[in-house]
Amino acid sequence: MPAAIKQEVLSTAPFDPRFPNTNQTRYCYQSYLDFHRCQKLKGEQYEPCQYFKKCFESLCPNSWVEKWNDQLEAGTFPGKI
Numbered sequence: 063m064p065a066a067i068k069q070e071v072l073s074t075a076p077f078d079p080r081f082p083n084t085n086q087t088r089y090c091y092q093s094y095l096d097f098h099r100c101q102k103l104k105g106e107q108y109e110p111c112q113y114f115k116k117c118f119e120s121l122c123p124n125s126w127v128e129k130w131n132d133q134l135e136a137g138t139f140p141g142k143i
Contacts, residue, residue: 075117086121091141093117094130098143 081089097114104111118127133139 073116074120090118090121090126094122094127095141095143098134102143 075086075089075093078089081092093114097111097118100108100111100114130139134143
């Protein structure tokens with residue numbers, strides 16, 4: 063018998079009324095900021111912060127996230143966290 067196939071549930075960021083338009087660039091950026099602000103205030107193990115991570119990971123291009131992470135590590139990130 064073949065091994066059981068594990069099905070993964072995929073989902074994207076839910077609708078946010080602050081960003082009603084089809085261009086989700088601001089939603090992406092704001093979710094990235096909110097995730098890092100949440101971790102800074104509540105700590106890295108605070109589970110509700112993962113909501114923002116899920117949002118920016120599903121909305122933002124990987125190259126943007128990599129660039130922002132590099133900027134955070136170098137201390138040159140332009141956003142206020």
